[in-house]
Amino acid sequence: MTEDTIQDIIEALIFSNPEPVSPQTLKTVLEARMNGFDISVDEIDEQVQGLNEIYRTSGRSFGIQKLAGGYSFATKVEFHPWLEHIQHENAFRKITQSALETLAIVAYKQPVTKPEIDHIRGVDSAYVVKQLLEKGLVAVAGRHEGPGRALLYKTSDLFLRHFGLNKLDDLPKPREIDEILKDDDMVKHRQLLLELKAELASQESTPEQES
Secondary structure, X not given: OOHHHHHHHHHHHHHHXXXXXXXXXXXXHHHXXXXXXXXOXXXXXXXXXXXXXXXXXXXOOEEEEEEOOEEXXXXXXXXXXXXXXXXXXXXXXXXXXXXXXXXXXXXXXXXXXHHHHHHHHOOOOHHHHHHHHHHOOEEEEEEOOOOOXXXXXXXXXXXXXXXXXOOHHHOOOHHHHHHHHOOHHHHHHHXXXXXXXXXXXXXXXXXXXXX
16 A cells, blocks of 8 residues: 555545544554554654645645644634634634633633632632533533532533644643734734733632632
8 A cells, every 4th residue: 555545545534524533543443444554653643744745835725733632624724714704603602701711711720610710700600611511612520629529620622622722731821921912913812811811820829719
């Protein structure tokens, strides 16, 4: 089997799957369908990089991104303004300011309890947390060991996919927020980021409230 054939198969497997396909899944499928064939995860990643180079040199409007630990096709960011005019925003994407604020706290402080979220926001967050759970952006991570055994919350794989992240380490660090704020493309997000930065700084200097 030629390199081009392997690359074509990988492309087809990623393209046909609506969810990100992990390198291990690609390895398992390839080896299961071809007796005696062996391919490493690193070799699969090289094939994906090769596909992206083909898309880049041919001027394609899409590429393969690594999201939530798997590969998925995605339109390049520069084409998003055009897509907004022909795609109807679904309920999942209609995230309120309060929900986005809460989601940011969970993302940066996870695993975190609702009392801790309430402490940072200064208001009860029960309804917003419930919304985020229903949308699948937040998941239960267990229970706190302290009094009351409050539920712990974390972000989900859907959160990573929705915000175009491969892993949580891809989130901008609090110290990087100042640089992000200088980007003119981030104007509409500046207020939220400023508030989040202040909340994080306050949380670091104030003992966490017991759950």
